[in-house]
Amino acid sequence: MFSARSKFILAVLLFVSFSARPSWAQLHSNMDADSSAIKQCVAAWEDAWNRHDAHAWAMPLAEDGDFTNVTGLYLHGRKDFEARFTELGPRKRAEFERHLADCPDCSAYLRSYEETIKLGKAAFADPDAPVPQDVPKELVQAIFASRRQEA
Numbered sequence: 001m002f003s004a005r006s007k008f009i010l011a012v013l014l015f016v017s018f019s020a021r022p023s024w025a026q027l028h029s030n031m032d033a034d035s036s037a038i039k040q041c042v043a044a045w046e047d048a049w050n051r052h053d054a055h056a057w058a059m060p061l062a063e064d065g066d067f068t069n070v071t072g073l074y075l076h077g078r079k080d081f082e083a084r085f086t087e088l089g090p091r092k093r094a095e096f097e098r099h100l101a102d103c104p105d106c107s108a109y110l111r112s113y114e115e116t117i118k119l120g121k122a123a124f125a126d127p128d129a130p131v132p133q134d135v136p137k138e139l140v141q142a143i144f145a146s147r148r149q150e151a
Helices: 004-020 024-050 054-058 077-084 088-100 104-123 137-150
Strands: 066-069 074-076
Touching: 024 054, 024 137, 054 077, 074 077
Parallel strands: none
Antiparallel strands: 066 074
């Protein structure tokens, strides 16, 4: 049915294909390494975001890649991405400070915004802390009712 030559070629092909195949342990080890590398990349990106470091945040992106967010913001390349998320430059910052000095409404808004951020951070500093006595009972009930609806 098969010639000796055909059997020999088939045997060699089977031997090469099975001997070249990595073991399950090797595959699993590679998957662990890949998973660890992905987790490290995500953690570094999250850390850069939390530190407000636009340069570090942009580094994992392709040098010439395109980025479009859900609102339609389009950026081309790492430099555009970094520039978009960099803090105000010195000239813009000075212009902003001048405006705040001349505009009591904007100054008041900024102070309330900063205070809101402080209060928000303080509110979640200790998740097991009791609710302060001066928080209206109706507000606490509304929050609990909202959480029940989400669940």
